[in-house]
Amino acid sequence: MSEITPEVVAQHGLTDDEYKLVLDIMGREPNLTELGIFSVMWSEHCSYKSSKKWLKTLPTEAPWVICGPGENAGIVDIGEGLAAVFKMESHNHPSFIEPYQGAATGVGGILRDVFTMGARPVANLNALRFGSPDNAKTRHLVAGVVAGIGGYGNCVGVPTIGGETNFHASYNGNILVNAMTVGIAPADKIFYSAAAGIGNPVVYAGSKTGRDGIHGATMASAEFDEKSEEKRPTVQVGDPFTEKLLIEACLELMATDAIVAIQDMGAAGLTSSSFEMASKGGLGVELELDRVPMREEGMTPYELMLSESQERMLMVLKPGKEELAQAIFHKWELDFAVIGHLTETGRMVLKWHGETVGDLPIDPLAQASPEYDRPHEIKRETRGVRANETPEVPWKEALTQLVGCPDLASRRWIWEQYDHMVMGDTVVRPGGDAGVVRIHGTNRGLAATTDCTPRYVQADPVEGGKQAVAEAWRNLTAVGARPLAITDNMNFGNPEKPEIMGQFVGACQGMAEACKALDFPVVSGNVSLYNETAGQPIMPTPAIGAVGLIDDLDRMATVPFKASDEIIVVLGE
Amino acid sequence: MKAKVHVTLKPGVLDPQGKAVSHALDALGFTGVEDVRQGKYIEVDLAETDPAKAREAVDRMCRELLANTVIENYTVEIEG
Amino acid sequence: MKAKVHVTLKPGVLDPQGKAVSHALDALGFTGVEDVRQGKYIEVDLAETDPAKAREAVDRMCRELLANTVIENYTVEIEG
Amino acid sequence: MKAAVIVFPGSNCDRDVAVALERVAGTKPLMLWHRETEVPSDLDLIVVPGGFSYGDYLRSGAMAAHSPVMAGVKAAADKGVRVLGICNGFQILTESHLLPGALMRNRDLKFICKDVHLTVESADSDFTRGYADGQVVRYPVAHHDGNFFADDETLAAIEDAGQVAFRYCQPDGTVDADANINGSRNNIAGLFNRDRTVLGLMPHPERLIDQHLGGTDGVPMFKSLLEALS
Numbered sequence: 001m002s003e004i005t006p007e008v009v010a011q012h013g014l015t016d017d018e019y020k021l022v023l024d025i026m027g028r029e030p031n032l033t034e035l036g037i038f039s040v041m042w043s044e045h046c047s048y049k050s051s052k053k054w055l056k057t058l059p060t061e062a063p064w065v066i067c068g069p070g071e072n073a074g075i076v077d078i079g080e081g082l083a084a085v086f087k088m089e090s091h092n093h094p095s096f097i098e099p100y101q102g103a104a105t106g107v108g109g110i111l112r113d114v115f116t117m118g119a120r121p122v123a124n125l126n127a128l129r130f131g132s133p134d135n136a137k138t139r140h141l142v143a144g145v146v147a148g149i150g151g152y153g154n155c156v157g158v159p160t161i162g163g164e165t166n167f168h169a170s171y172n173g174n175i176l177v178n179a180m181t182v183g184i185a186p187a188d189k190i191f192y193s194a195a196a197g198i199g200n201p202v203v204y205a206g207s208k209t210g211r212d213g214i215h216g217a218t219m220a221s222a223e224f225d226e227k228s229e230e231k232r233p234t235v236q237v238g239d240p241f242t243e244k245l246l247i248e249a250c251l252e253l254m255a256t257d258a259i260v261a262i263q264d265m266g267a268a269g270l271t272s273s274s275f276e277m278a279s280k281g282g283l284g285v286e287l288e289l290d291r292v293p294m295r296e297e298g299m300t301p302y303e304l305m306l307s308e309s310q311e312r313m314l315m316v317l318k319p320g321k322e323e324l325a326q327a328i329f330h331k332w333e334l335d336f337a338v339i340g341h342l343t344e345t346g347r348m349v350l351k352w353h354g355e356t357v358g359d360l361p362i363d364p365l366a367q368a369s370p371e372y373d374r375p376h377e378i379k380r381e382t383r384g385v386r387a388n389e390t391p392e393v394p395w396k397e398a399l400t401q402l403v404g405c406p407d408l409a410s411r412r413w414i415w416e417q418y419d420h421m422v423m424g425d426t427v428v429r430p431g432g433d434a435g436v437v438r439i440h441g442t443n444r445g446l447a448a449t450t451d452c453t454p455r456y457v458q459a460d461p462v463e464g465g466k467q468a469v470a471e472a473w474r475n476l477t478a479v480g481a482r483p484l485a486i487t488d489n490m491n492f493g494n495p496e497k498p499e500i501m502g503q504f505v506g507a508c509q510g511m512a513e514a515c516k517a518l519d520f521p522v523v524s525g526n527v528s529l530y531n532e533t534a535g536q537p538i539m540p541t542p543a544i545g546a547v548g549l550i551d552d553l554d555r556m557a558t559v560p561f562k563a564s565d566e567i568i569v570v571l572g573e
Numbered sequence: 574m575k576a577k578v579h580v581t582l583k584p585g586v587l588d589p590q591g592k593a594v595s596h597a598l599d600a601l602g603f604t605g606v607e608d609v610r611q612g613k614y615i616e617v618d619l620a621e622t623d624p625a626k627a628r629e630a631v632d633r634m635c636r637e638l639l640a641n642t643v644i645e646n647y648t649v650e651i652e653g
Numbered sequence: 654m655k656a657k658v659h660v661t662l663k664p665g666v667l668d669p670q671g672k673a674v675s676h677a678l679d680a681l682g683f684t685g686v687e688d689v690r691q692g693k694y695i696e697v698d699l700a701e702t703d704p705a706k707a708r709e710a711v712d713r714m715c716r717e718l719l720a721n722t723v724i725e726n727y728t729v730e731i732e733g
Numbered sequence: 734m735k736a737a738v739i740v741f742p743g744s745n746c747d748r749d750v751a752v753a754l755e756r757v758a759g760t761k762p763l764m765l766w767h768r769e770t771e772v773p774s775d776l777d778l779i780v781v782p783g784g785f786s787y788g789d790y791l792r793s794g795a796m797a798a799h800s801p802v803m804a805g806v807k808a809a810a811d812k813g814v815r816v817l818g819i820c821n822g823f824q825i826l827t828e829s830h831l832l833p834g835a836l837m838r839n840r841d842l843k844f845i846c847k848d849v850h851l852t853v854e855s856a857d858s859d860f861t862r863g864y865a866d867g868q869v870v871r872y873p874v875a876h877h878d879g880n881f882f883a884d885d886e887t888l889a890a891i892e893d894a895g896q897v898a899f900r901y902c903q904p905d906g907t908v909d910a911d912a913n914i915n916g917s918r919n920n921i922a923g924l925f926n927r928d929r930t931v932l933g934l935m936p937h938p939e940r941l942i943d944q945h946l947g948g949t950d951g952v953p954m955f956k957s958l959l960e961a962l963s
């Protein structure tokens with residue numbers, strides 16, 4: 001009797017066509033572990049199956065770009081032998097279900113993406129969208145998310161220097177929590193994920209693996225409905241202390257020459273990290289799953305491959321470096337285990353106490369994942385608002401209304417809960433146009449901002465996409481920085497609806513145009529689709545995170561008026 | 574009446590606090606500590622005098638505020 | 654054996670967490686909440702099989718680490 | 734001045750304070766790992782820095798207070814070596830009983846990161862001689878557990894012995910309830926031991942040591958130490 005019934009296939013979020021492709025690739029029926037692997041690898045979250053086609057149209061190159069999209073984070077040259085490494089990532093659904101832990105683990109995940117590449121994280125930012133302030137849940141969600149972001153970032157000791165926060169009823173049942181990290185690495189010592197060297201040891205480091213978030217990756221891609229309550233126990237708990245140790249241990253090991261390739265275990269944990277590393281290197285891998293450090297008894301290969309436990313890393317080491325690496329991880333009181341080695345087969349072979357429990361071809365699975373050209377319809381509302389159509393409001397009243405409206409009100413309550421000064425290099429704190437951190441030991445600075453105005457994108461996806469990029473560019477120039485590049489976090493509804501897909505495609509078009517015009521390439525990003533509750537989509541929200549360079553901090557600009565009797569100038573139309 | 578509420582992490586949910594305490598006990602030389610789990614203990618004094626009603630109210634407090642049922646379990650004891 | 658440890662604030666020590674919970678319960682519409690005190694509940698699994706020795710060890714753990722006796726009291730229960 | 738900074742797993746202001754010491758004193762401090770069982774005997778100053786030692790999961794500073802290195806710090810403090818605990822360092826010093834009282838969760842339960850005003854309650858110490866009695870300074874705070882508590886008797890003893898180093902105040906120096914950001918008894922932000930050889934404070938002097946960071950009110954503390962201990 002086969003254990004793979006149509007129900008089991010459906011539970012794993014695979015369509016009939018996709019399952020046929022599975023059978024083709026395997027040449028036989030997969031077992032449960034193998035099916036689970038396909039399901040996470042081909043989830044929207046990991047495969048970008050709806051968005052890939054359009055993401056490819058974004059400009060990603062410039063002379064200062066060291067690494068564009070495709071790695072854990074994007075990298076740009078910032079001179080004097082250094083590089084800025086950054087990315088933004090969403091943790092929307094988990095944060096709605098459990099705001100504190102959801103937001104906290106979102107910060108943890110994005111930090112790992114950055115230090116995995118050899119960078120010390122120097123700044124965090126976030127872009128948050130909540131439902132209407134009148135909604136009963138909003139207060140609880142805002143409090144939980146902000147506390148979670150702070151709880152994690154403060155403990156890890158990376159300053160949170162900026163972000164943005166909007167409120168709108170379309171986010172009532174589906175908030176957005178996008179977290180961004182900026183790190184600094186030596187430009188000539190960047191770590192990538194492509195595995196190399198047949199026979200080289202594959203090692204595991206960090207926290208133990210538990211039954212956290214199994215199915216989590218599939219959840220992040222499934223539309224929300226009433227049944228999401230049942231998926232609740234899939235929320236993971238973050239452990240920022242362990243993350244801090246992991247940062248220090250990884251950076252210490254990176255200072256040696258022991259690492260061939262490294263990848264954090266993000267969504268879909270061991271599965272996606274091992275597949276990505278092997279696929280990029282064109283190699284095979286054999287894993288002995290019984291050697292994985294486990295938090296609980298009785299865990300199965302299926303669970304080990306799909307667990308989303310946090311604060312874990314996978315590495316390929318040079319032969320003979322295991323002891324050196326182990327000593328460093330043990331010094332930082334972290335788990336460490338050699339769990340496999342690279343092979344020339346191009347297959348992933350999973351062993352469990354010596355027995356083969358999974359055997360899959362890597363490339364067809366990792367690279368031939370489905371790619372869709374979904375129908376789309378770009379709706380552009382060209383008609384602008386005319387002055388004579390707006391209601392007459394006495395200016396004083398208008399001013400008090402504006403100052404009091406949730407989207408313009410002061411965000412101090414939020415950023416005072418974030419340690420925005422730790423590391424001793426924050427020169428522009430939150431509350432300005434962009435946050436600025438000094439490049440340690442120099443008089444230069446990195447500026448960073450996150451921006452998007454969803455109602456513009458709603459009205460006209462193309463113009464709205466352009467505007468988001470332009471606003472980020474302006475916020476950087478406003479502090480005196482030279483804009484370098486952006487990361488994006490594309491938050492949209494269900495892409496199977498042509499109108500939503502049109503928002504996505506339009507926003508990509510607009511962003512691409514603006515990026516080209518401004519010489520402001522996209523070096524990393526993240527897509528979050530299916531942000532809907534009971535069929536109601538969120539406003540289209542392509543959040544832009546941007547980084548710029550200030551060559552001389554003495555020439556930086558800040559918001560406050562500096563003295564009386566100075567002249568005030570308004571620039572632009 | 575007084576209600577005594579225990580809120581503990583569900584089995585299987587990572588307990589960073591318990592883990593850290595267990596480590597620290599080890600470092601202090603306490604041997605034979607196999608596991609530590611940390612939870613909350615909350616005492617609620619109520620004006621209510623009917624035990625059944627008190628329990629019902631506290632149960633609702635737990636679901637709505639005191640426990641995060643996504644990751645936590647709770648128990649309620651009512652005392653005279 | 655399992656030890657159940659309750660760590661509570663000494664009477665007279667202000668409990669900001671309890672107060673905040675009490676406020677929040679009020680805001681949620683729970684009436685008749687007179688006081689809330691929040692403490693910690695820690696479960697320690699021990700290899701020790703002798704109850705008296707287990708109690709002694711856990712008592713020492715409390716004094717040395719689990720409770721801060723400047724502000725907190727603790728109780729220890731040992732279970733088979 | 735020979736200084737050392739203790740590094741616990743989870744410390745995250747260790748580098749910041751090392752930078753401040755180096756800027757002011759010109760020499761790098763020694764970084765002492767938490768597992769060290771011995772503290773060098775020729776130290777003039779030991780700094781216990783901010784952060785989240787061991788995650789601060791049980792109580793802030795509780796686990797660090799029992800770390801191997803703290804035994805050495807206590808022994809050094811007994812011999813009169815100056816000890817400065819900042820933020821988590823202050824919490825560790827109270828948990829180690831080098832300072833009285835305890836630091837509890839902030840009154841409003843939220844993490845607070847902002848600049849606050851403090852009065853210098855006594856300039857008569859190796860830590861504060863660069864300030865004037867009653868001077869108002871502006872320091873950043875960044876903590877979740879800075880709510881200082883001591884019972885009435887202990888508090889009276891602290892006040893009688895003049896152990897209060899800093900209090901939260903208004904910009905004009907008024908010490909009142911509104912200025913008390915975290916609920917600390919008597920607005921206490923920093924505390925000496927009886928001999929004034931140990932200082933613990935919640936605010937971060939190391940975060941205001943150059944104009945780019947928004948001010949230099951932290952510099953006199955490191956200068957004071959340098960002058961006193963060289």
Ligand SMILES: Nc1ncnc2c1ncn2[C@@H]1O[C@H](COP(=O)(O)OP(=O)(O)O)[C@@H](O)[C@H]1O
Nearest residue numbers: 126128162163164165411414415430431432433
């Ligand atoms: N979630 C947040 N985290 C950190 N800082 C924030 C957050 N939201 C807003 N801020 C800060 O508050 C200021 C104003 O925010 P907002 O009005 O949303 O941005 P903008 O100036 O782009 O319109 C900015 O300096 C921003 O960095």
